Amino acid sequence: MKFTVDRAPLLRALSHIQGVAEKRNTIPILANVLMEHDGEILRLTATDMEIAVVEEVPSEATRAGSVTVPAAVLFEIVRKLTDGALIEFEQATSEDPLHLRAGRYATSLNVLPVDDFPAMVAGDLPHHFDIQAGDLRGLIDRTRFAMSNEETRYYLNGIYLHIVLEGKKNYLRAVATDGHRLAKVDTPAPFGVKGMPGIIVPRKTVTEVRKLLDNDGASVEVALSETRIQFRIGSILLTSKLVDGTFPEYMRVIPQNNSRILRVSKQDLAAAVGRVAAISQERSRPVKLTITKNHLTLSAISPDQGIAQEELDENSVTYDSDDVEIGFQARYLTDITDQIDAEAEFALADSSSPTLIRDTGHPDALYVLMPIRV
Incomplete structure (x- = not known):
């Protein structure tokens, strides 16, 4: 494969996905980012088997292909390149290192087999709704500080999202608690949430989604089932497993x-x-x-x-x-x-x-x- 890409959009994409790649995982491939080029678009994917993030970056290719390289290393290299740099990637065969060039700088990155990179399948996601990025960010920011860190009470390690009917109004409610404090925030329910099950979005997913919510006016497409949730924000697609547990009856406290x-x-x-x-x-x-x-x-x-x-x-x-x-x-x-x-x-x-x-x-x-x- 051989392609060129501007530093700025590549750096932005890597900053979004490198937090998902597992740096200390016992499975080496999970520390890598999958780079796929179809000749028109560069697609970057990272996963830890609980979350997967895919982001598309504009790029020109001379030769399409795919490769996996260490996410953290690539992020650091691109971050330290000069603004406005045009980066060229080239790999002769799938067993060869990936060569990177930008101006007078050049390096080679070791690769792992693309076939070893796991695919995270979202499955059927029957519930769909759109929500403004600013509204979703408000739900997250006002509640995430109260999420628990205790592994023994894993069902508290996230934000509980569910629909609440009060009078004639529906609300999308976010709740988090660690047993010492509780945060509860409502926003008007977006169209399409009727019938949505109550779900617990894991702590790491909350953190990664929050990184993507920069533009208040942007629309976030959310799809979910009882076991998976998916967020589409512009050219970014984040898929995550949900916490398999029952959130406590928080209204009692x-x-x-x-x-x-x-x-x-x-x-x-x-x-x-x-x-x-x-x-x-x-x-x-x-x-x-x-x-x-x-x-x-x-x-x-x-x-x-x-x-x-x-x-x-x-x-x-x-x-x-x-x-x-x-x-x-x-x-x-x-x-x-x-x-x-x-x-x-x-x-x-x-x-x-x-x-x-x-x-x-x-x-x-x-x-x-x-x-x-x-």
Whole structure:
């Protein structure tokens, strides 16, 4: 095979797919990218057997063909070439190395047999809908921080997507939880989701899809079954297995009667949490919130470093209920405030019950945070 391709689109495609290729896999071929040229289009494919990404890149070929080369190595080479470079690839026979040339630079890459590269078959995907990239990105960004990392509770290692009917309106809802915090976000249901099963999109798939959602106005074509999901974004096709498990009944942990309402500036709260938590080197970094009328005191204690405290007054805080003291893990609290634009609303019950947190500017999102002892 022999073809030329511009650096910019090739680099963009490799940046999308090299994260899927398994660098530490015991199956060497999974660390490679499959490069196929039909004479008109260069097609790049990477897979780890759970996810497969295919992206097409404009390219001119003198001789069509296919080859597999290490994805991470190729990405690093292309990334370090100069802007505007025209890259030439050539392989004499399927057993020979792949030669790469760009200006005065030249290298050769070892290959593995194309026949060894696995094909991931999507199968029948009966449910189809289109969603704006900005809407899908919003669902992901506001929930993915709450996904679990625990392998024992694998059914929490992703985002739960399902359809919810409230009154006469349908919503596409994303939920994630790790048992310590929960994030729930709704967006109006796209046309075509009727009958869609509830699905758990795996953590790695969430990460890779998020990388592709650069253009808010772009339309994402989604197709799915109970075991597979496929995203088509422009010239990119991502196919993934779904988590084979049952997501817990999350509505049970969302408090319904928390009557103590604290409203606080997101910016002032986030800054204060960061400063107070800086004194502690503990992984959990607990921060205590002491809440009185229109006043909030944040404090943290470190056995080695001492005590830190900061106060927020009526310029940042609105509260008119019984005094309460409650502790949260600083990182968890920051993860939630990062999703809020201007003002956070805390609905509290007491110092040991789950707290409900909302963004006053986005009623379609809510968060639940479990307190800790401080």
